[in-house]
Amino acid sequence: MGYVRGLKCRECERKYPAEPLYVCEYCFGPLEVDYDYEGIKNVLSRDVLTSRAENIWRYRELLPIDGNPIVGLQSGWTPLIRADNLAGELGVKELYVKDDSVCHPTLSFKDRVVSVAISKAAEFGFDTVACASTGNLANSVSAQAAKAKMKCFVFIPADLESGKIIAAIIYGPNVVAVEGNYDEVNRLCTEITNKHKWAFVNINIRPYYAEGSKTYIYEIIEQLGWKVPQHIVVPVAGGSLISKIRKGMVEFQKLGLIKNIDTKIYAAQGQGCAPVVTAIKQKSEIIKPVKPRTIAKSLAIGNPADGYYAYKTVTDSGGWADEATDDEIVEGIKLLARTEGIFTETAGGVTVAVAKKLIEQGVIPKDESIVICITGNGLKTQEALAGRIRQPVKIKPNIDSFEKIVHEK
């Protein structure tokens, strides 16, 4: 086991050993895990993969762990749903939803990255894991640290949805609510990383953490019968998921598991926090930081760590981008629930709303295959729907009272 050659700078390609490092000392570029693809090619085939257990570790050769993983043994392999009802509504032929709102154990896409990061942190010998989070990451780190019996600190913006705060605290970590936005939380955590020997999953362990994102697209490809979709609409926060979707496809091609990649990748953000979308629309590779103002709090990163790579991923693929207003986000959540019976959080409302817009604008053609990424669960962001959904019909506990409301309808 173990096909990791080390870390490599994404900019100058300088090589580093596989240690808890994340920036290049020479050019300050981000470090990325580098694999021995020739070695992996000798052991991985479609048949081998298909025969394995249905979780993220079926792709273990492409994940940066040396031994056996200690958490996430049931993470991943979430449903890819053929969304014919939603397709009908949007007037498209072939539409799918990749549904990480039911990922194990904390109902978001973050369970993939955290499974890898905590398993790796344990291999490095850390006894404490930590993160700077917009919510879902805190939930997953808290739960998986409990399972791994590690100490845990999670840092969140103080104004987070109560569902996300409860879904972190319940596992018994140290939850630190910082009076500031995510970018301020992240800056603080970067300082803490230099003082405490902790594994910050999305800071000093980030190169390993980010690799977990690749499993999302690996699964989509397998679930489509070893095919890539022609279009994929992806939510963007720090820009890790969207860049790794591209990396995952390229790896599968390198390994001979798929032939051509003709996937256009689209970035989706909330209107009050859309630095990557803005850069793509302005065709400028400079990502201008913003102060977040959107109900899509899980995507509210004004200064995204991988913003430039998110931009590159989209433009290199021939894709595009758009943003969703708060109202459109709520409509997106309702539309998915009403048509497909899936209750997603605000980030999912963003991708549904943006997919709808891009289809209506003719940017995404109606007769090609489309995947919408659903990355989190609606029960965690109930505030977003306050006053915007119908109330139950109240009746007296007798049949007459019931018949009256049935007939009135």
Ligand SMILES: *Cc1c(COP(=O)(O)O)cnc(C)c1O
């Ligand atoms: C973290 C997160 C994402 C993607 O985040 P990136 O930082 O861009 O990888 C998407 N959706 C939800 C619900 C998230 O919590």
Ligand SMILES: [Zn+2]
């Ligand atoms: Zn470098």
